[in-house]
Amino acid sequence: MQGEKSVTEIARVLDALTQEAELVQQMDSGEVRCLACAQRCLVRPGRRGICQVRFNRDGKLYAPWGYVAGLQADPVEKKPFYHFLPGSIAMTFGMLGCNFHCGYCQNWLTSQAARDPACDEAVYQIRKISPAQIVDYGRRMGARVLASSYNEPLITSEWAVEIFKQAVAAGMKCVMVSNGYATPEVLKYLRPWLAGYKIDLKSMQDQNYRRLGGVLKNVLDTIQQAHKLGLWVEVVTLLVPGFNDSNAELWEMASFLRGVSQKIPWHITAFHQDYHMLEADNTPAASLLRAAEIGSEAGLYYVYAGNLPGRVDEYETTFCHHCQAALIKRRGFYVMENRITPEGACPQCGMQAAGVWG
Numbered sequence: 001m002q003g004e005k006s007v008t009e010i011a012r013v014l015d016a017l018t019q020e021a022e023l024v025q026q027m028d029s030g031e032v033r034c035l036a037c038a039q040r041c042l043v044r045p046g047r048r049g050i051c052q053v054r055f056n057r058d059g060k061l062y063a064p065w066g067y068v069a070g071l072q073a074d075p076v077e078k079k080p081f082y083h084f085l086p087g088s089i090a091m092t093f094g095m096l097g098c099n100f101h102c103g104y105c106q107n108w109l110t111s112q113a114a115r116d117p118a119c120d121e122a123v124y125q126i127r128k129i130s131p132a133q134i135v136d137y138g139r140r141m142g143a144r145v146l147a148s149s150y151n152e153p154l155i156t157s158e159w160a161v162e163i164f165k166q167a168v169a170a171g172m173k174c175v176m177v178s179n180g181y182a183t184p185e186v187l188k189y190l191r192p193w194l195a196g197y198k199i200d201l202k203s204m205q206d207q208n209y210r211r212l213g214g215v216l217k218n219v220l221d222t223i224q225q226a227h228k229l230g231l232w233v234e235v236v237t238l239l240v241p242g243f244n245d246s247n248a249e250l251w252e253m254a255s256f257l258r259g260v261s262q263k264i265p266w267h268i269t270a271f272h273q274d275y276h277m278l279e280a281d282n283t284p285a286a287s288l289l290r291a292a293e294i295g296s297e298a299g300l301y302y303v304y305a306g307n308l309p310g311r312v313d314e315y316e317t318t319f320c321h322h323c324q325a326a327l328i329k330r331r332g333f334y335v336m337e338n339r340i341t342p343e344g345a346c347p348q349c350g351m352q353a354a355g356v357w358g
């Protein structure tokens with residue numbers, strides 16, 4: 001495109017798979033303000049936003065459309081959602097690109113496509129597809145959930161909504177698996193179709209978020225707003241040794257979530273060396289357990305330790321917050337036993353568990 005130093009092959013392919021964006025504010029002299037995420041890029045004609053996949057052509061903002069780079073029937077627990085139709089299949093689609101550049105990204109091949117030449121082979125994952133085909137595939141797989149995931153879904157919200165509309169009409173519930181770098185505008189845009197929102201809380205240190213390409217406050221605001229809008233929110237913290245694993249920081253995270261709602265499930269998951277972050281150790285089970293205990297001490301009802309199945313004691317199980325009965329036992333992404341009633345209550349004391357159950 002005009003004004004670009006070079007346009008990679010992957011960008012050329014992606015640029016053809018676009019449609020005029022709806023999450024945009026038209027400015028003077030052909031500039032556009034993108035509203036799809038909290039970067040709020042001001043994009044001049046011929047230029048791209050930070051994510052590289054939304055761009056200004058002749059004074060109009062274009063957004064990704066009409067393809068997937070991954071489409072898979074996953075357990076909903078893999079997203080992870082533990083309180084959202086447990087044991088269900090989530091038909092999950094992903095695209096390319098991200099608004100962050102986390103050095104430890106575990107999906108970097110697709111998330112950093114168009115930003116990092118090392119990801120150019122992701123071009124071979126692109127498949128043109130229609131919303132009806134995605135929903136039909138989900139139906140044939142028995143999916144009750146339709147998820148936008150793998151890369152950052154906010155940057156492709158218009159395409160997601162097109163799919164969500166058909167999924168909702170087919171009786172599915174829709175979720176996003178996101179870094180939570182949202183704007184109030186995009187949350188309002190998604191709200192009619194979205195039922196669940198998984199948000200990463202990567203750190204409580206603003207300087208850490210700036211290393212990843214964002215600002216802490218915008219993520220905290222998203223957690224509060226999504227909860228206030230009535231979305232079912234679950235929060236994930238990838239625990240990276242030396243980055244975000246001090247007791248003080250974990251206490252701050254848990255206390256923040258506790259302040260929004262005791263009922264928000266908090267998943268603390270294990271990091272493994274990947275992409276540019278090869279110096280930090282893989283997260284040991286003992287650190288996950290330490291973090292989970294801090295979450296429980298802070299007063300959160302539902303705290304989980306993930307990515308190390310079978311090594312995290314009771315932190316794969318959902319307990320009734322009232323009588324402590326085990327409600328749902330899991331191993332990794334799989335539900336081994338579900339004793340919760342169809343209405344979402346504890347079979348022992350009758351207390352309602354927080355979540356989306358039936």
Ligand code: SF4
Pocket residue numbers: 034035036037038039040041048049050051052053054098099154155
């Ligand atoms: S989605 Fe975010 S990063 Fe991409 S252009 Fe819009 S505001 Fe910028």
